[in-house]
Every structure is written in structure tokens, then in C-alpha cells.
Amino acid sequence: MWQPEHDMLKIWQPALAPTFWERLPGRRPLFVLTVAYTATVTLPGLSGAGTTAELRELTATADAEILAHGLARGLPGGVPSNPTGAPGPSIITRAAFDLLAPLRFLCVDAGLKASPDVPDLERLEGAAPGAAVTTGQALGSDESRARLLFEAGLRLGDELGRREAAGGYLVLAESVPGGTTTALGLLLGLGLDAEKRVSSSMPGNAHTLKLAAVEAGLAAGGFSKGTFSDQPLRAAAALGDPMQPAVAGIALAASAYCPVILAGGTQMAAVLALAAALHRHAPFFSLPASQALSSAPSAAVLSSFSNLALVTTSWVARDPTGDLAGLGREIEERFGPLPVPYLAARLNFSASRYPALRLYEQGYVKEGVGAGAAAFIAMLHKNLSAAQLLPSIEQTYRRLVLKEENIEP
Amino acid sequence: MWQPEHDMLKIWQPALAPTFWERLPGRRPLFVLTVAYTATVTLPGLSGAGTTAELRELTATADAEILAHGLARGLPGGVPSNPTGAPGPSIITRAAFDLLAPLRFLCVDAGLKASPDVPDLERLEGAAPGAAVTTGQALGSDESRARLLFEAGLRLGDELGRREAAGGYLVLAESVPGGTTTALGLLLGLGLDAEKRVSSSMPGNAHTLKLAAVEAGLAAGGFSKGTFSDQPLRAAAALGDPMQPAVAGIALAASAYCPVILAGGTQMAAVLALAAALHRHAPFFSLPASQALSSAPSAAVLSSFSNLALVTTSWVARDPTGDLAGLGREIEERFGPLPVPYLAARLNFSASRYPALRLYEQGYVKEGVGAGAAAFIAMLHKNLSAAQLLPSIEQTYRRLVLKEENIEP
Numbered sequence: 063m064w065q066p067e068h069d070m071l072k073i074w075q076p077a078l079a080p081t082f083w084e085r086l087p088g089r090r091p092l093f094v095l096t097v098a099y100t101a102t103v104t105l106p107g108l109s110g111a112g113t114t115a116e117l118r119e120l121t122a123t124a125d126a127e128i129l130a131h132g133l134a135r136g137l138p139g140g141v142p143s144n145p146t147g148a149p150g151p152s153i154i155t156r157a158a159f160d161l162l163a164p165l166r167f168l169c170v171d172a173g174l175k176a177s178p179d180v181p182d183l184e185r186l187e188g189a190a191p192g193a194a195v196t197t198g199q200a201l202g203s204d205e206s207r208a209r210l211l212f213e214a215g216l217r218l219g220d221e222l223g224r225r226e227a228a229g230g231y232l233v234l235a236e237s238v239p240g241g242t243t244t245a246l247g248l249l250l251g252l253g254l255d256a257e258k259r260v261s262s263s264m265p266g267n268a269h270t271l272k273l274a275a276v277e278a279g280l281a282a283g284g285f286s287k288g289t290f291s292d293q294p295l296r297a298a299a300a301l302g303d304p305m306q307p308a309v310a311g312i313a314l315a316a317s318a319y320c321p322v323i324l325a326g327g328t329q330m331a332a333v334l335a336l337a338a339a340l341h342r343h344a345p346f347f348s349l350p351a352s353q354a355l356s357s358a359p360s361a362a363v364l365s366s367f368s369n370l371a372l373v374t375t376s377w378v379a380r381d382p383t384g385d386l387a388g389l390g391r392e393i394e395e396r397f398g399p400l401p402v403p404y405l406a407a408r409l410n411f412s413a414s415r416y417p418a419l420r421l422y423e424q425g426y427v428k429e430g431v432g433a434g435a436a437a438f439i440a441m442l443h444k445n446l447s448a449a450q451l452l453p454s455i456e457q458t459y460r461r462l463v464l465k466e467e468n469i470e471p
Numbered sequence: 472m473w474q475p476e477h478d479m480l481k482i483w484q485p486a487l488a489p490t491f492w493e494r495l496p497g498r499r500p501l502f503v504l505t506v507a508y509t510a511t512v513t514l515p516g517l518s519g520a521g522t523t524a525e526l527r528e529l530t531a532t533a534d535a536e537i538l539a540h541g542l543a544r545g546l547p548g549g550v551p552s553n554p555t556g557a558p559g560p561s562i563i564t565r566a567a568f569d570l571l572a573p574l575r576f577l578c579v580d581a582g583l584k585a586s587p588d589v590p591d592l593e594r595l596e597g598a599a600p601g602a603a604v605t606t607g608q609a610l611g612s613d614e615s616r617a618r619l620l621f622e623a624g625l626r627l628g629d630e631l632g633r634r635e636a637a638g639g640y641l642v643l644a645e646s647v648p649g650g651t652t653t654a655l656g657l658l659l660g661l662g663l664d665a666e667k668r669v670s671s672s673m674p675g676n677a678h679t680l681k682l683a684a685v686e687a688g689l690a691a692g693g694f695s696k697g698t699f700s701d702q703p704l705r706a707a708a709a710l711g712d713p714m715q716p717a718v719a720g721i722a723l724a725a726s727a728y729c730p731v732i733l734a735g736g737t738q739m740a741a742v743l744a745l746a747a748a749l750h751r752h753a754p755f756f757s758l759p760a761s762q763a764l765s766s767a768p769s770a771a772v773l774s775s776f777s778n779l780a781l782v783t784t785s786w787v788a789r790d791p792t793g794d795l796a797g798l799g800r801e802i803e804e805r806f807g808p809l810p811v812p813y814l815a816a817r818l819n820f821s822a823s824r825y826p827a828l829r830l831y832e833q834g835y836v837k838e839g840v841g842a843g844a845a846a847f848i849a850m851l852h853k854n855l856s857a858a859q860l861l862p863s864i865e866q867t868y869r870r871l872v873l874k875e876e877n878i879e880p
Contacts (some may be wrong), residue, residue, distance in 0.1 A: 076803045077810045395872045
């Protein structure tokens with residue numbers, strides 16, 4: 063049985079949590095996965111998404127296909143896996159999709175090398191793979207492409223938000239291998255003290271490597287921490303990835319109309335920071351793009367943060383090498399007030415019969431593909447406890463990874 | 472000019488901050504300083520309160536006298552100082568007293584060796600100096616003395632709360648040298664992951680020494696972390712100090728009637744944890760003491776946390792060796808929901824003309840004697856910015872420490 067006070071961990075703004083989750087039961091979720099490539103993933107030692115460098119390149123595509131079709135046709139092993147053998151977080155998200163079937167799903171391509179083969183796909187204007195953060199021009203040498211992506215996100219968010227205003231809500235997930243490093247890049251570019259706070263798909267984290275990559279990018283561009291505190295899109299352009307401005311735009315516009323979940327951990331905290339910085343430094347109704355918006359009224363936009371929550375997993379929340387609450391405080395201090403609660407689904411795989419799943423408890427996989435938020439909405443709409451999700455996740459694991467037959471999706 | 476969004480830092484539950492501070496301007500503060508002794512202060516290397524071991528013993532008495540009289544008669548140097556020469560935080564609190572004169576003041580003795588010489592003094596039933604945390608029986612071998620102090624605190628809080636219900640509020644400060652170590656003891660006894668989270672009156676903190684002291688106490692009693700998670704008063708009895716149950720009682724009872732500020736950093740977070748644990752595990756209206764209470768109705772008691780805020784300094788909030796927001800999250804997770812915002816006055820001494828004050832910016836002093844909350848209420852009631860407080864604090868420093876003449880208190 064779903065008992066939010068028991069099944070969810072409150073990471074930041076706990077007082078706002080019940081207000082948010084009590085608004086959802088009568089509404090229908092639309093799951094929006096934004097995928098993008100950043101060459102940051104090719105830097106050695108930064109990402110645990112994918113067992114080899116080659117497979118890591120396929121991770122985002124496979125994640126999208128798993129959500130759309132229940133399996134990734136082109137991927138050996140069935141799901142993107144960690145080098146240790148732990149299956150990627152898409153098994154959690156897919157298990158939620160199975161429980162909630164038919165769950166409405168949209169894939170947003172903000173810049174993959176090749177778009178995934180899924181029926182509902184939106185390739186954004188400006189979509190293109192990102193360069194490595196070490197170049198200091200991850201999305202080019204000026205903010206033009208980041209702005210294209212942000213404005214395309216705004217238009218899409220405006221459309222989705224209006225459509226869901228009456229009875230829906232959005233879950234905004236991402237799959238961007240290497241994305242915790244670009245999250246660090248964006249946060250440092252904005253001037254936030256994020257050095258030791260981003261999480262990782264690896265148990266030891268890789269703070270030193272990540273910071274070195276971001277510092278190389280700062281040096282390459284002649285920038286320093288906080289250079290872009292008043293030019294948020296420049297921060298994403300120099301040190302981020304294509305997903306960030308896109309999802310910031312979707313979230314800002316859609317949350318004027320309906321509840322919106324930022325489905326992720328420190329990567330989504332970086333997106334929230336970007337959205338808040340953009341909102342503060344350049345309220346988007348005064349952006350050139352606003353003319354292209356049907357008519358987002360400024361009042362609605364100004365109040366939009368009250369429709370937002372960040373939802374992740376308890377592995378991120380309890381990550382001893384990360385500090386999501388600390389990020390919340392930093393973002394609040396710099397760009398607040400932001401009435402956005404941060405929550406985590408209390409997933410626990412220590413009782414799993416599968417050693418590969420028990421690896422989650424050792425920090426080998428923590429989040430991705432909106433796994434925490436997917437678990438959250440599955441619990442909420444199917445009246446399940448966090449513990450009761452495990453059999454469904456194990457079933458998905460058997461079907462996708464162990465290839466056992468006679469298992470219905 | 473007072474601009475709370477600028478002059479205050481929101482550490483935890485930022486959304487609740489405005490609700491709290493907007494309730495105060497029409498009310499009058501009563502400043503309540505609870506003092507106590509713990510022999511923990513004699514353990515080497517744990518406390519920076521007082522320049523020598525001998526003077527450290529006088530710190531709490533001197534702090535009380537400075538608030539009551541504007542100076543500490545028996546103390547060489549005028550105010551308790553850090554071994555580096557940085558004056559103790561009582562200069563900040565005293566400056567606020569000067570600005571707000573006449574500020575109503577009550578001293579509560581929860582267990583000094585000798586009560587301070589101040590006009591409004593309440594020595595609580597059960598008051599007696601605490602033993603060192605290393606004994607594992609800081610307040611005795613059972614919870615009887617902790618309970619006496621808690622119940623005496625409840626009675627006092629009930630009385631004060633009723634008296635202030637119409638137009639006042641309480642600021643609950645403490646002076647307990649060695650108190651961050653007993654805060655760690657109490658928090659670990661309650662089972663919270665507080666190991667690296669308590670702040671310190673020293674720049675390097677002393678996590679290892681503090682933890683060793685608490686672990687010695689756990690070992691001495693045959694306890695382990697979390698032994699007392701369901702016996703909160705036993706946690707204080709074994710590993711805490713006399714101030715903790717007293718202030719937990721005052722806060723719990725008084726906040727049923729009026730706003731209450733827990734004036735301190737991680738020490739007050741430990742008090743809040745104790746109050747929350749007591750409330751959860753044994754709603755106090757069912758305690759034996761409840762018969763002695765005039766008539767605290769359970770409904771009021773159950774809603775009391777919404778009248779509470781914790782207020783400290785930005786030195787604590789930004790302490791890289793502490794983690795007050797992390798404590799907030801731990802306490803919320805274990806004993807919540809607690810709608811209690813944590814705030815910090817953005818004091819900054821880097822522009823001071825006095826080198827001894829600039830030492831604050833290096834972490835030599837962070838909090839104590841309710842300095843952060845005193846600054847907060849001075850700003851709020853006198854319409855001053857944090858920066859505008861500095862001249863008053865410097866003036867108090869000149870008068871108390873430099874002994875310059877012709878300076879009016």
C-alpha cells in the first residue's frame with residue numbers, strides 16, 4: 063500500500079511535499095524522456111552508463127526504445143548496463159511503464175547522433191550532439207544553440223502544459239550519459255558551489271576527474287567559476303549539454319499550466335538552477351521567443367515554480383559522495399525563492415534475489431531515465447509501497463536481461 | 472534597511488521562512504538564555520569557548536552576565552574569548568541587546584556549578600552540572616534527571632508561552648561550552664547520521680575528537696548509535712547535557728501559544744531532534760508531568776512545531792566542516808514532518824576594522840549565546856541590514872573588550 067510519508071524521502075523543502083503529491087492522484091501522467099549526446103561521455107572514467115565506450119554511445123537510444131517498445135532491439139544484453147553488470151535504471155522505469163500501461167510517452171531528442179526509433183518523437187530545433195565539456199564550447203562558442211533549444215523547449219512545454227492543464231501532469235526525465243559532469247559544468251558556470259555535490263553512476267564518484275574536466279573547459283574558454291552567473295544560457299553553452307536548456311524550457315513553460323516533475327537527481331537540480339536563473343535574469347516572457355508562444359501570461363509564468371517538484375531515488379538522496387540537499391540550498395540562495403520540494407522514492411534492492419540488482423545498494427547505479435519518478439508515479443497510481451515494486455522490477459529484469467521466456471511485459 | 476530575503480540565508484525549509492518572519496514585527500521578543508555546565512568541556516581539544524581551561528569554566532556565567540548587565544564583572548578580558556583572541560559571540564548578542572534596549576531577558580540555569588548573578592533567573596528543578604559525555608551517563612545512569620529537566624522546561628515553557636501568546640515571542644538561546652560534542656552525543660544516541668554534521672567553535676572542527684568522545688561514552692555504557700532512538704530522554708541522559716532536555720521542554724510547551732526561535736546552530740538542531748522524538752514517541756500530554764501542566768490541550772501541542780524556527784549565523788550555515796541542512800533532512804526523515812524553517816543571519820565581519828573580529832570569517836567563532844537570532848531580531852525590529860549591524864557590534868567590542876571609555880552601552 064502506498065504511504066507517501068513512508069515510501070518517499072523528503073530531501074529539500076519537506077513541508078511542500080504533501081501539497082505536491084496530493085495533487086497528482088486524479089491526474090494522468092505523460093512521461094517525457096529527453097535524450098541527448100555529449101562527447102563528455104568519451105572522457106575516460108567519468109561515466110558508468112554502458113559497459114564499454116561503444117555501448118555507452120548507444121545508451122540514450124536504447125533507453126528511449128525500452129520505454130517505447132519494452133526492449134532495445136539493437137543492444138546486446140537487452141538494457142544498458144553498468145560495467146559491473148548492474149542493469150541500468152531503465153529496468154525500473156520500464157517496470158513502472160508495465161505497471162501503468164498504457165502510460166503516455168513522448169521522446170524528445172535534444173541532440174542524439176541518430177534519433178531513436180520510437181513512435182512519438184519530437185526532435186527539437188537546435189538539436190545536435192554536444193561537444194565535450196573540456197572544450198569550453200559544449201554547445202558552441204556563443205549561446206545561440208542553447209537559446210534555440212531553450213526556446214524550442216518553451217514552445218513544446220507551452221503546448222504540453224496547455225494540453226495537460228485539465229487533467230494531466232508531466233514527468234520530465236533524461237538520458238544523457240556523461241550528464242552528471244555537464245551538470246557540474248552548468249552549476250559551476252552559474253557560480254554555484256557544486257564541486258562536491260553532484261552524484262555519479264559510480265560508487266566512488268569521480269569528483270576529481272569531473273572537476274578536472276570542467277576546469278579544463280573553463281580554462282579553454284578563458285572562463286572561471288561564476289563567469290556566467292548572469293548569462294545562464296551561456297553557462298549551458300560553454301559547459302553543459304543539449305538536454306539542459308531544452309528541459310529547462312519545457313519545465314518553465316509547462317509548469318504554468320500543470321504539475322511538472324523533474325525526474326532525476328543532481329542533473330535535474332542543474333536544470334532547475336538553469337530555469338531559475340533564466341527566470342530571474344530574463345523573465346522569459348520578454349525573450350524574443352515569447353512572440354512565438356501562443357500566449358503564456360506573465361503572471362502564470364511567474365508562479366510556475368509552485369507546480370514543480372524534483373523526484374529522484376533514495377540512492378541519490380543518500381549518496382555519501384553527493385549532496386542534493388546542499389545543491390537545493392545553493393540554488394535557493396542564488397536564484398530563490400523556489401517553492402520546489404525535492405523527493406526520493408525509497409527504492410531498496412537489498413532483498414532482491416538477483417546479485418546484479420543488489421549492486422544498486424553498493425552505489426553502482428543510482429538514477430537515470432527518470433527511475434525515481436517512475437517508481438513514484440507507479441506507487442502513487444497503483445497503490446503500491448516501495449517494497450512492493452521490487453517483484454515488478456525483477457520481472458522486467460528477467461524479461462529484458464535474463465531473456466527468460468513466457469514473461470509478459 | 473532590513474530586507475529579509477537579502478539579510479537572511481534559508482538553510483532548510485526555505486518556503487516556510489517568510490511565514491515565520493512575517494509574524495514577528497508586531498510582537499515583542501523575550502530572550503531566554505539557558506546555561507549549563509558539562510564536564511565534556513574539560514576533554515582536551517573539543518572547545519574553543521574560552522582562552523584557557525579555567526576561563527572556559529566561566530564562559531556560560533559570563534555570557535549570562537553580559538546580557539543582563541552589559542559586562543561580566545568577574546572575567547578578565549571582558550568577554551569570553553577564543554584562544555586566538557577572537558571575542559566570543561556574546562558581543563553580537565549584547566550589541567543586539569543594546570539596539571533593542573530594553574530587551575526582556577530571562578536566564579534559565581539548567582545546571583551551572585554556580586548560578587550567575589542576574590536579576591531574572593530561573594534555576595530549574597533537576598539542574599546540576601553534567602558529567603562528561605565519555606562517561607555514558609552525562610545526566611546520570613537513568614533518565615530521571617533528564618526527565619526532571621524536561622518537565623521543568625515544559626512547565627516554564629507553558630507559563631512563558633501563555634504569557635507571550637497575545638503579543639510576544641520567545642528566543643531560546645544557550646551557552647554550554649562543549650555543547651557541540653554533547654549535541655553530537657544526543658544526535659547519535661537518537662540514531663541520526665550526524666557524524667560529520669555538527670559545527671564547531673574551531674575552524675578545523677574536531678570531528679575525530681568529538682566522535683571519539685561520544686564513542687567512548689557509548690562504549691562505557693554498553694550502548695551503540697541509535698540505542699535510544701525510542702527513548703529520547705535516555706539519549707540526553709547518557710550522552711547529552713542539561714540544557715538539551717530543558718530547552719526541548721520549553722520549546723515544546725511554549726510553541727503551543729506563541730512563536731519560538733531556537734537560537735543556535737547544530738546544538739539547537741539537536742534540541743529540535745529531541746523535542747520531535749519526544750513528541751513522536753511519547754506525546755507529552757500523556758507524560759506524568761502533564762498533570763502538573765495547567766492545561767496544555769493536545770491539539771495545541773500537536774500543532775506546536777508550526778510555531779518554531781531555528782535561527783543561527785551564516786558562519787554555521789556555510790561551515791564547510793558542518794552540515795546543518797543535512798541535519799535538518801536527517802531529523803525530518805526520522806522524526807518528521809516538522810514544519811520548522813532553519814535560517815541564518817548573514818553576518819559578515821570581513822569589513823571590520825578589528826582583526827580580532829575578522830577572525831570570524833576564518834571560522835574561529837561561529838555561534839553561541841543565540842548570536843544569530845539576536846542579530847535577526849535586531850535587524851527585524853530596528854529595520855537594519857546585516858551590514859548595518861557591524862558598527863553596533865564593533866562598538867560593543869570596543870566597550871567590552873578594548874575597554875574604551877565614553878562609549879555608552
